[in-house]
Amino acid sequence: MDTYQTMDVAVVGGGPAGLSAAVTLARSLRSVAVVDAGEPRNAPAEGAHNVLGQDGIAPRDLLAAGRREAQEYGALFHDDRAVTARRHDGGFELVLAGGTVVHARRLLLATGLVDELPDVPGVRELWGSSVLHCAYCHGWEVRGRRIGVLGTSPMSVHQAMMFRQLSEHVTLFVHTMPDPDDDAWERLAGLGVEVVDGLVRMLRTDRGVLRTVVLADGHEFPVDAVTVTPRFVARSDLFEQLGGTLTAYPMGAFVATGPMGRTDLPGVWAAGNTSDLAAMVAAAEGAGVAAATAVNADLVAEDADTAMRARAERYAVA
Numbered sequence: 001m002d003t004y005q006t007m008d009v010a011v012v013g014g015g016p017a018g019l020s021a022a023v024t025l026a027r028s029l030r031s032v033a034v035v036d037a038g039e040p041r042n043a044p045a046e047g048a049h050n051v052l053g054q055d056g057i058a059p060r061d062l063l064a065a066g067r068r069e070a071q072e073y074g075a076l077f078h079d080d081r082a083v084t085a086r087r088h089d090g091g092f093e094l095v096l097a098g099g100t101v102v103h104a105r106r107l108l109l110a111t112g113l114v115d116e117l118p119d120v121p122g123v124r125e126l127w128g129s130s131v132l133h134c135a136y137c138h139g140w141e142v143r144g145r146r147i148g149v150l151g152t153s154p155m156s157v158h159q160a161m162m163f164r165q166l167s168e169h170v171t172l173f174v175h176t177m178p179d180p181d182d183d184a185w186e187r188l189a190g191l192g193v194e195v196v197d198g199l200v201r202m203l204r205t206d207r208g209v210l211r212t213v214v215l216a217d218g219h220e221f222p223v224d225a226v227t228v229t230p231r232f233v234a235r236s237d238l239f240e241q242l243g244g245t246l247t248a249y250p251m252g253a254f255v256a257t258g259p260m261g262r263t264d265l266p267g268v269w270a271a272g273n274t275s276d277l278a279a280m281v282a283a284a285e286g287a288g289v290a291a292a293t294a295v296n297a298d299l300v301a302e303d304a305d306t307a308m309r310a311r312a313e314r315y316a317v318a
């Protein structure tokens, strides 16, 4: 079992939020350990959009560049999964799946979220390519195409309207969606969104390419892309082991924080999709930077208090 020196900060998660935090902390000469299991949420996507200056960059290339920057400033990386977290000696102890133990004074959780997808054959297989959830991430790429919206939640009407901004050919498949109010039907009708009743049985592909939405009654509707509304559930094992509880909302659950990412557990911060389920890459990066500055400020205050006490003791002895 490898145990390293106590770090100032352990960052769990090496996605956009965790890497941005690591760069900010390492540039403040904080010792930082980043633990990353290497499963960023947008891994199935070809490119990350709305990333200023790097629009369309492959998600793994963006993270590789961020990791290089963090390493150049001195951050240490563990390519592993943190499986347990507990309080230890005034700070934290993480145990990684491979047996390594990391000690740190502060903990920053940037573990992202899990997209819980509707259980319809074809959805998981095409997730991130032609099964989409975010008009800002992939909307431009499917503009003007035939877009089917798989209705599973009250948000599906909103999603249909969002994608209608990008294409005249939007069909809302009611599937398991709760009944929208009259106003919603009127709006969809006004926008020319076709509404199809009935359960969806599957998405049919041909050589890996999405072709049709197949209803339970056998009817098929040609589409080029399908949008879904996953449940977004923050990865929270470590937070819960430390005594935290997730905050639920109708579309999922997240780690609640203040504006700079401080959780209600002393010494624990969260950033990115862990605490903001809607955060895109740029917002996750910003949250990582903000949380890192707050963690650094907290350590600066603690270091000043420690130095003050040490000085007072020196004078008391003299």
Ligand SMILES: Cc1cc2nc3c(=O)[nH]c(=O)nc-3n(C[C@H](O)[C@H](O)[C@H](O)COP(=O)(O)OP(=O)(O)OC[C@H]3O[C@@H](n4cnc5c(N)ncnc54)[C@H](O)[C@@H]3O)c2cc1C
Residues within 6 Å of the ligand: 012, 013, 014, 015, 016, 017, 018, 035, 036, 037, 038, 039, 040, 041, 042, 043, 044, 045, 047, 048, 049, 050, 051, 080, 081, 082, 083, 110, 111, 112, 113, 115, 127, 128, 134, 136, 137, 138, 235, 238, 271, 272, 273, 274, 279, 280, 281, 282, 284
């Ligand atoms: C298909 C798809 C396409 C998208 N496209 C775009 C886009 O074009 N533009 C855009 O701005 N946004 C896009 N997004 C959203 C984007 O993925 C998120 O904004 C971004 O990933 C959030 O970053 P994060 O750092 O919070 O989490 P993540 O990127 O998910 O990173 C979390 C990291 O933490 C690691 N981790 C989790 N638990 C542990 C643990 N216990 N121990 C160690 N490591 C752990 C994970 O393995 C992962 O590497 C897309 C999302 C999806 C699903």
